[in-house]
Amino acid sequence: EAGVAQSPRYKIIEKRQSVAFWCNPISGHATLYWYQQILGQGPKLLIQFQNNGVVDDSQLPKDRFSAERLKGVDSTLKIQPAKLEDSAVYLCASSPRGGRSGYTFGSGTRLTVV
């Protein structure tokens, strides 16, 4: 089966600019997650979707980050305006039945804010 697709692979922007990341999960996977992985740290959950509804966005900095999952398939994560500390790898993952069955991760988008 095709994996989780993410784009772009790399992005460099200046602080205060905006940026968007895209994720296409594995077909049929109801649960989709966005994680932020800062260099040298483990991934941290930003938001969890079940179909097109938000299950948990408690760790999402809502003053600058937003995410949507239209029609319960693709998802977009946006940052506006970006800060230097947003430099990280943004990982998308999907799962057919939530985390207990294991997630499939995309290759991630490496964001550098200068």
Add this chain to the structure above:
Amino acid sequence: GNSVTQMEGPVTLSEEAFLTINCTYTATGYPSLFWYVQYPGEGLQLLLKATKADDKGSNKGFEATYRKETTSFHLEKGSVQVSDSAVYFCALSDNTDKLIFGTGTRLQVFP
């Protein structure tokens, strides 16, 4: 809250050496436990998992046993290869269906 603690890296070994990467967890209830691997420039890949106490997960020569009495899920491999060089993440999934990761342990294997 729920958390995962991993040993600090890097772990540096010669090829064919025995590997242990320690992982302990704090969680209420009965979490599922995972090891993920991240090769340079790539995304996270599920290495192995265990869903209940005393289960042993295994894959590609790696093993880990879910020990509820010691709240541990240590990763082991009898003979490492240069190609095993990567960052290894221990993680748990609780009843909220979220994966909570440790900080990762970098493994470097030299010929």
